[in-house]
Amino acid sequence: MPNRILIVDGHPDPDDSRLCHALSEAYRRGAEAAGREVRQIAVARLDFPLLRTAKDVEAEDLPPEIAAAQADILWADHLVIVYPLWLGTLPALLKGFLEQTLRDGFAFDxxxxLRGAKLQGRSARVVVTMGMPALAYRLFYRAHSLKSLERNILKFCGFSPIRTTLFGGATTPAESTAKDWMAEMERLGRAGG
Structure with a gap:
């Protein structure tokens, strides 16, 4: 059971009213109530360049916020990533953060x-909000971008198991629905999963 949890809030808008921020906070409350140590990264509040060239990818001097994020990942035994589904995938800023952070030499060799995963022994949960019904995303779109994040990024780096939570109809959820989602996130935080 994980005791050190890193929550990566991947919504690119720093406005505190965003649902992803509230879901991240609910998970944190639950985890801390269960006695777990929690660290959080709000990607929207970070200042880092996007990788554009091979020289950028191979650079050894990391932006300070990326080096700090890598230290948090090494500290954690469970990673939670929360983001909205935009154009069928994760927002570009979150993808840029993952590209900067989960580099060759740090996250994999x-x-x-496939034998080069360097972040083994860590589990993950991915939480995705979306305007469409979650069932439509799973069945019609086959959760293609979520599967790519799981398989091509997290599993490749060694995370296992990876669990997912999808909140569909998130554009304007009823107040009772949003309340249920917060309760679910607190429950997941308490369980550490």
């Missing part, structure tokens, strides 16, 4: 391929 590219020369070792």
């Amino acid at each position: 590219v020369e070792k391929g």
Whole structure:
């Protein structure tokens, strides 16, 4: 059971009224109530450049906020990523953060391929909000971008198990629905899963 949890709030808008921020906070409250240590990263509040060239990818001097994020990932035994589904996938700022943070040499050893995962022993939960019904995303779209995040990024780096929570109809949820979602996130935080 994880005792050190890192929550990555991947909504690119720093406005505190965003649902993803509230879901992240609810998870934190639940985890802390259960005695777990929690750290949070709000991607919208970070200042880092996007990777554009091979030289950027190979740079050894990381932006300070990325180096701090890597330290938090190494500290954690459970990673929670919360984000809204935009154009069928995660927002560009969150993808840029993952590209900066989960680099070759830190998260994996590219020369070792599938055996090169360096973040083994850590579990993850991915929480996605979306305007469409979650069932439509799973069945019609086959959760393609979520599967890519799970398989091609998190599992490749060694995270396992990876669990998912989808909140559909999140554009304008009823107050009772939003309340139920907060309760679910607190429950997940208490369970550490």
